[in-house]
Amino acid sequence: xxxxxxxxxxxxxxxxxxxxxxxxxxxxxxxxxxxxxxxxxxxxxxxxxxxxxxxxxxxxxxxxxxxxxxxxxxxxxxxxxxxxxxxxxxxxxxxxxxxxxxxxxxxxxxxxxxxxxxxxxxxxxxxxxxxxxxxxxxxxxxxxxxxxxxxxxxxxxxxxxxxxxxxxxxxxxxxxxxxxxxxxxxxxxxxxxxxxxxxxxxxxxxxxxxxxxxxxxxxxxxxxxxxxxxxxxxxxxxxxxxxxxxxxxxxxxxxxxxxxxxxxxxxxxxxxxxxxxxxxxxxxxxxxxxxxxxxxxxxxxxxxxxxxxxxxxxxxxxxxxxxxxxxxxxxxxxxxxxxxxxxxxxxxxxxxxxxxxxxxxxxxxxxxxxxxxxxxxxxxxx
Ligand code: NIG
Ligand code: FE
Numbered sequence: 001x002x003x004x005x006x007x008x009x010x011x012x013x014x015x016x017x018x019x020x021x022x023x024x025x026x027x028x029x030x031x032x033x034x035x036x037x038x039x040x041x042x043x044x045x046x047x048x049x050x051x052x053x054x055x056x057x058x059x060x061x062x063x064x065x066x067x068x069x070x071x072x073x074x075x076x077x078x079x080x081x082x083x084x085x086x087x088x089x090x091x092x093x094x095x096x097x098x099x100x101x102x103x104x105x106x107x108x109x110x111x112x113x114x115x116x117x118x119x120x121x122x123x124x125x126x127x128x129x130x131x132x133x134x135x136x137x138x139x140x141x142x143x144x145x146x147x148x149x150x151x152x153x154x155x156x157x158x159x160x161x162x163x164x165x166x167x168x169x170x171x172x173x174x175x176x177x178x179x180x181x182x183x184x185x186x187x188x189x190x191x192x193x194x195x196x197x198x199x200x201x202x203x204x205x206x207x208x209x210x211x212x213x214x215x216x217x218x219x220x221x222x223x224x225x226x227x228x229x230x231x232x233x234x235x236x237x238x239x240x241x242x243x244x245x246x247x248x249x250x251x252x253x254x255x256x257x258x259x260x261x262x263x264x265x266x267x268x269x270x271x272x273x274x275x276x277x278x279x280x281x282x283x284x285x286x287x288x289x290x291x292x293x294x295x296x297x298x299x300x301x302x303x304x305x306x307x308x309x310x311x312x313x314x315x316x317x318x319x320x321x322x323x324x325x326x327x328x329x330x331x332x333x334x335x336x337x338x339x340x341x342x343x344x345x346x347x348x349x350x351x352x353x354x355x356x357x358x359x360x361x362x363x364x365x366x367x368x369x370x371x372x373x374x375x376x377x378x379x380x381x382x
Contacts, residue, residue: 002033002049005380009057009362013040014334015349022326030060032354035382040349055358055377059366061329063127063355063379064310065336065346067155068247068268068297071117072110072145073135075101077302081276090277092201092229094303095135095163102135102145111148117300118152120308125376127355128336128345130297132195134159139183146190155340157193157223158184161211163202176207180214188218193244197225198234205233212241221341227251227282228273228304239263245295245339250274250282260292266339268295269331271316272305284331285322295335296328311367311375318368325365356380 011028018025029046031039039047080094102110114131121129131153133145142160149156160179168175184194194215198208202225212222222241226234228248235256238246246260247268260267267287274281287294296313299305307313310332317328337346344353359366360377367375 002031002038003051003053004046004049005030005032005053005055005060005358006046007043007054007057008060010059010364011040011348012059012061012329012333012364013349014062014330014347017349021330028060030348030356032380035354037348037350037352037354057362058377059359059361059363060348061357061359061364062333062346062348063357063381064125064332065128065340065342066121066126066298066300066310067130067245067295067336067339068132068270068299069129070132070134070159070299070301071114072131072133072148073098073102073302074105074109074113075302080303081306084277090279090304092163092197092199096166098135098302099137099165103138103141107144107148110145111151114148114152117308121300122379122381123376124309124311124374125357125379126308126310127357127379127381128155128340128342129153130155130157130193130340132157132159133187134162134195137162137165139178139186142183143186143190146187150190154192156191157195158187158191158215158220159195159197160184160187161196161203161208163197172207176210179211184214184218188215188220191220193223194220195223195225198237199225199227199232200229205237208234209237209241212237212243216241223247227256231256235259239265244341247297247299248273248282249287250279252282252286257286257290257292260287261290266293266295266335268297268339269317269321270297270299270305271313271321272307273299274320275316276305281316281320283322284317284327288323288327293335293338294327294331295339296331297336297339312371315368315371325368328368329364353382354380355382
């Protein structure tokens with residue numbers, strides 16, 4: 001089965017072989033063959049296909065790659081958001097409330113919640129999503145969270161080290177032993193990645209190193225939450241362990257930036273968090289000027305960023321992080337792919353997955369120019 005998408009006013013390819021950064025093409029067409037892009041060229045000159053879709057001069061972009069989400073959970077924490085907007089500070093401790101609700105929920109309820117959020121993401125143009133565990137924090141609850149995550153994506157991340165759960169409050173070392181021992185035994189086969197929340201009120205650098213190394217020994221890829229609440233040393237640890245990504249990067253020292261610039265670790269910025277916690281936004285310009293690869297993700301979770309909208313994150317990145325519209329779009333597509341070390345998504349070129357979005361707009365700048373307005377007309381996933 002093949003389809004030609006014709007009369008594309010502006011096509012964003014992100015194809016490094018075709019030009020700089022977004023590698024845009026005016027008046028283009030794309031042919032999809034069995035879920036894969038088989039041809040990219042000028043409008044009106046595509047080879048024959050079974051189907052033809054005329055998009056009337058609209059803009060077509062790669063599907064968003066949301067490389068950081070926590071959508072397996074139960075419960076509600078809107079009261080914390082309301083309190084923050086009235087002046088209270090964000091702290092890592094709220095996670096334990098979601099842990100309590102998640103443990104009490106049935107598998108069916110957790111799956112139902114995740115289904116709704118992943119459907120929201122898809123309708124808004126996200127075609128690849130990473131999903132973390134981290135609200136179970138027992139071996140069984142982490143494993144069932146990962147099994148549910150695996151119903152939606154191959155990008156599953158074991159985050160048993162999200163916070164120390166209440167029952168281990170007096171024995172954090174015992175909890176690290178559990179995470180690196182029997183919990184990892186149960187969760188490694190269900191995960192592609194391992195992650196740690198390495199920050200004030202969560203895990204320190206030594207604990208994070210032990211946990212990530214245990215995961216790497218089991219064949220998992222490393223990623224890390226770092227620099228959300230302070231400069232804990234997480235960023236340099238991520239680079240040292242060749243983590244695919246270190247996420248948040250709100251607080252960075254000059255040494256952190258230099259380490260990222262010299263390494264192979266993507267800096268993933270999560271501006272929905274700063275929006276929803278009233279913290280200062282990260283400085284994308286500082287990172288990009290130093291030569292660091294930057295991604296943007298939603299961090300969709302009930303505590304610090306309850307948005308599933310990558311368009312919203314792009315608008316924030318443009319308005320608050322110092323990114324151009326092209327840089328923000330790249331970071332939300334090819335940047336997310338880099339943060340997941342994926343080469344088959346985030347780029348529209350021959351041989352890549354046919355994950356693409358038709359915008360009801362002539363240019364992707366409209367995602368930031370018209371914030372909050374639904375502009376995704378059609379989503380193709382392979
Ligand atoms: O990425 N930082 C740690 N984890 C989440 C917050 C989770 C929560 O508050 O429930 C985050 O922001
Ligand atoms: Fe997170």
